[in-house]
Amino acid sequence: MSYFLKALKLDVETGSPKIALLNEKEAWHYGIHAGDHLKLTLNGKPLYVSANTSKQRVKPGRIGLYKDIWEKTRITNGDIVQVAFQESAHSIQAIKRRLLGKRLKYEEIYSIISDIATDQLSKVQITYFVASGFMHDYTNEELYFLTKAMAETGDMLHFPGLVADKHSVGGLAGNRTTMIVVPILAALGIKIPKTSSRAITSPAGTADTMEVLAPVTFTVDEIKKIVGKTNGCLVWGGGLSLAPADDKILQVSYPMSLEPYSKMIVSIMAKKVATGVNHLIIDMPVGPTTKIPDMETARMLEKKFQYVAAKFSIKLKVSMIKTSDPVGFGVGPALEARDVLRVLQQKKERPGDLSRKAVHLAGQLLELVDYCKPGAGATIAWKVLDSGRAWRKMREIIKAQGGDPNIDSEQITLGAYKKYYTAAKTGQIVFTDNKSLNLVCRTLGAPSVKLAGVYLNKEYGVSVRKGERLFTIYAENKERLNLASKALEKLRIFHIK
């Protein structure tokens, strides 16, 4: 169905996405609601807009077009505009086919992802697409198509030669191995341009933690310059436009707490393809409170990752480790940054589990890129860390990203308001409740408030005496401290038996 309306120039700029203003009553009768996506035809050319409606500003029979549109389209007041729903768009036809259980071809998937990336599909329309993937899981071929389309509809970085990367699927508190693996690899002359996310469901992401030490938001050209100088970087991927459709799909997945595994694979791999990675190690913690509940699921995922990786000639290894415990002592950006520096600087108070895990992953990545023989990687990585070479490289990276290379782990600012929690009885720590830990950190304000978080004085498995210190909470003000105390009346981080 389509209608004809007369163009009315409105002297307002709105920025993108493009908006057309319709008379509210008339729009209602046409079945058009604010936010709907419409296809206009002006002087024979198509133009995609979002509908806004107004009782007063536009009379029936008219369609208001903002400055952004009339500057680009040479329309004049009174021109005839044909108005239709975007129903005939190629992407919408493809979504309908997917809803009916059909498998999609590459052009179809490309049209959907491209229209999502360029804001030509509404939230409701994107939801239909996401729902179709939830109901009929993607084939391996569709996963490949989705990954390719997502990468190609955003920025693409290209580095010559070997490009290594390390990715964690997440789900553990702390676990800031990336900030140790990157300087180890870069110190050995291997290119590792790491883009990371900020926290989504955890108290700190790698980008949040690195930001305690240096800026993390850069353009593609700036990143190339940093990597050219140091072989590595630790930047925020969200500052670029890597696989931009991914975020928009995520937004309509939240309200249902849907995160299908297929979506996880596409999200990760699309960003790797866009970054030009050709050697990748994936850290996959497996356990009941992580994202991957058991080894069976982990192995199923590994196969899918390998399928997609092979299509892009990416050499990939999945490193599965059974665990649910936090890695490191600190949780929250500043506390995690301190853990990382303590490891790199080889301080006495460094968390051993973080050192060991980072060295293990760095070693596997060294083997994957054929830097050494199988089995020799960890020893090499250990030496680079132990000799201070990794720390020197990290200082180079911090400097290249505009931070202070003379920082010391003990100079990192933590929340001035703190409170200690002690053991209510003598016994052994039999369980660390990741979810409660996350919740307390969030309530303290992490990751927005960098200096907030929880420092774990004890860890899983150890024996404690009644009254011994278990953990410490840090906040920027008294209010936040009280808020977290209130939450801790109901929650337990450590279970003692």
Add this chain to the structure above:
Amino acid sequence: MSYFLKALKLDVETGSPKIALLNEKEAWHYGIHAGDHLKLTLNGKPLYVSANTSKQRVKPGRIGLYKDIWEKTRITNGDIVQVAFQESAHSIQAIKRRLLGKRLKYEEIYSIISDIATDQLSKVQITYFVASGFMHDYTNEELYFLTKAMAETGDMLHFPGLVADKHSVGGLAGNRTTMIVVPILAALGIKIPKTSSRAITSPAGTADTMEVLAPVTFTVDEIKKIVGKTNGCLVWGGGLSLAPADDKILQVSYPMSLEPYSKMIVSIMAKKVATGVNHLIIDMPVGPTTKIPDMETARMLEKKFQYVAAKFSIKLKVSMIKTSDPVGFGVGPALEARDVLRVLQQKKERPGDLSRKAVHLAGQLLELVDYCKPGAGATIAWKVLDSGRAWRKMREIIKAQGGDPNIDSEQITLGAYKKYYTAAKTGQIVFTDNKSLNLVCRTLGAPSVKLAGVYLNKEYGVSVRKGERLFTIYAENKERLNLASKALEKLRIFHIK
């Protein structure tokens, strides 16, 4: 996942639905976006709100609550509020199960429909539900559950004894038989409280057309009074809260132009159940340009209608007629009202097809309610129309609804700006393009502009000479007339061969 924030009273009233204001940056970190639906826990009680976000008005760690909320919940500034996604809501769990292909029980469907009706599910969440129905078609039992839940979550009318109704599934231009069937039945003492919709995809609905003669928006009590006085009414169903979830589901179906048949059945039957109808005739035009393309589909639908009707002890008959042609000469509210009055007043210029179809349907309904023997209904209906009894009853209804009972068909105001279109060649009319006709009427402003529309001087099948008048367009001003003329440069209403 959930978080703790401190309540901040905001001195603003927003009306429903309830809104909570979060700090934008903090909300982003929590994965909360404007428009998301959240579950707050205040003093141990749950409260469902929509999230708004602001850079400045709320500091991190706080949650702004508007007057509407704090007046009802006795919160004070600084109270601790637990914030969580509505993921654990019963309705969302049910939607997820449906997405996975499971069949739902009544309580599950009720929770979904009830949460839609009371604005506790967001547009995105409703979309997941609609998508699930598109992918796995509803079983007959689910159709029954949906109908029941939709009816029960809105207003319910109760009339004692026999309650008749007539419904058209739509898809033909004109076709205002309802306004003739209702007075015929009511004149014979049969209760027929007709609620109609306004036009959604056509140039006029029954409510739009009746509104030319009398007001159509009434409360439940007012309707009962009108029906008590006259046995019939012709009111707008949208003025009541009959099956309120239906409209909200429709809103997320538009952007994909989805209208599955199952949705049509539930929409129609839920409103009949809510109106207390127990005898129903459904007018189902079948043809390539109507909503039902062929007899096979029509018969499949009839079975589903009968299944649902039986569950509510509704005696139902589906009247299938193969046609795609407009019924009556006028298209648009005023022109259709004139056709109706010409039939009721038995004027010489009355459209014969409209008379015949209305009498046929009224006759079938008389047989369905056992007013007469099978086969005798049409003759009785014809006599009521021919004798002027139907017209007298219509005048009573017009008066009871607050209109002028002394109206004459020729006094109805039509658009002052008109233009005739004539045959470009001599031949026979072999096709009437319903879609073009709709489009021209819409462009003229119908149904918002009541006096706008198209009068068909010729009809399907007749022979015309070159230059003979084919149809006339009516507009309220010159601008609209020109707009429609422009559209008619590209469109043809009649095809002559």
